[in-house]
Amino acid sequence: MSTAVAVKEVLGKQLAIDADGNLVNLTDWNEEIAKELAKEEGIDVLTGKHWQVINYMRKVFSETGDSPSIRKLTKESGVDTKELYALFPKGPAKKAARIAGLPKPKGCI
Amino acid sequence: MHQSEGYEPVKKVSIIISKGSLEGVYPGLIMANGARMEGIEANLFFTFFGMEAIIDKKMDHIKVATVGNPAMHMPTLLGSLPGMSAFATHMMSKEMEKLDIPPVREFIQMIHDAGCNLYACKASVDMFHLHKEDFCKEVDDVISVGQFYEVSAGANIIFT
Numbered sequence: 001m002s003t004a005v006a007v008k009e010v011l012g013k014q015l016a017i018d019a020d021g022n023l024v025n026l027t028d029w030n031e032e033i034a035k036e037l038a039k040e041e042g043i044d045v046l047t048g049k050h051w052q053v054i055n056y057m058r059k060v061f062s063e064t065g066d067s068p069s070i071r072k073l074t075k076e077s078g079v080d081t082k083e084l085y086a087l088f089p090k091g092p093a094k095k096a097a098r099i100a101g102l103p104k105p106k107g108c109i
Numbered sequence: 110m111h112q113s114e115g116y117e118p119v120k121k122v123s124i125i126i127s128k129g130s131l132e133g134v135y136p137g138l139i140m141a142n143g144a145r146m147e148g149i150e151a152n153l154f155f156t157f158f159g160m161e162a163i164i165d166k167k168m169d170h171i172k173v174a175t176v177g178n179p180a181m182h183m184p185t186l187l188g189s190l191p192g193m194s195a196f197a198t199h200m201m202s203k204e205m206e207k208l209d210i211p212p213v214r215e216f217i218q219m220i221h222d223a224g225c226n227l228y229a230c231k232a233s234v235d236m237f238h239l240h241k242e243d244f245c246k247e248v249d250d251v252i253s254v255g256q257f258y259e260v261s262a263g264a265n266i267i268f269t
Contacts, residue, residue, distance in 0.1 A: 069209045070146055074219060081222035090148030108139055109209045 002103045020104045029101030037099045057100040067097040067105040121150040121264040129158030130174040137269040145223035156230035165245045173197040221247035228252045
């Protein structure tokens with residue numbers, strides 16, 4: 001779990017965030033919060049495909065304690081690389097992790 | 110990562126891969142993929158033996174050099190034994206798979222799909238008597254060094 005360095009208000013709730021601006025507590029997250037975090041990333045509407053990636057990321061994180069790499073996403077989430085970059089422009093793994101309320105992926109791939 | 114005032118993020122990179130061994134090819138591929146993951150614009154340029162990574166018939170057979178590499182801590186005579194390079198490659202590929210680093214062909218496709226352009230060096234292509242058809246389909250074009258500098262406008266250039 002990452003360390004809280006600040007607090008930010010989302011939908012009237014005070015949420016702890018880490019140095020990357022990602023949520024610190026998994027339990028702070030819900031789908032409404034995700035929609036707000038997505039807007040901050042320039043994604044106005046979360047489609048079914050977005051949710052497929054977000055839910056897959058939360059599942060992997062709960063199993064392994066780390067956000068999945070872009071390769072794992074490509075191979076296992078059911079959404080390919082091209083589409084990942086279209087859904088989450090400028091950094092799918094990083095952005096999807098943020099919207100999913102998870103820390104930034106640690107791996108290099 | 111703490112971002113101090115006046116922090117200027119890297120916006121664009123051009124990465125040159127010039128070596129054809131496994132340890133020569135991967136650093137550039139990892140950096141190109143990593144750039145795209147961070148939202149950084151990236152171009153990959155393959156020159157000399159680095160082209161092994163994009164030549165369709167060769168890209169699945171890239172090996173670790175077991176001779177002439179002091180960091181392998183292997184006596185030259187031992188490293189030159191038949192099968193030694195294949196064995197070292199097998200061991201390293203296994204470790205990389207654990208870290209989710211894909212084989213060359215899959216990695217090239219991932220990087221291409223991530224929006225990074227891939228180019229082969231015209232001088233090397235002419236020297237080795239190759240043609241555009243010899244390369245995997247992800248290669249966008251064969252370009253001259255002048256064109257390379259044109260596509261690299263505003264980029265940090267990284268030679269590997």
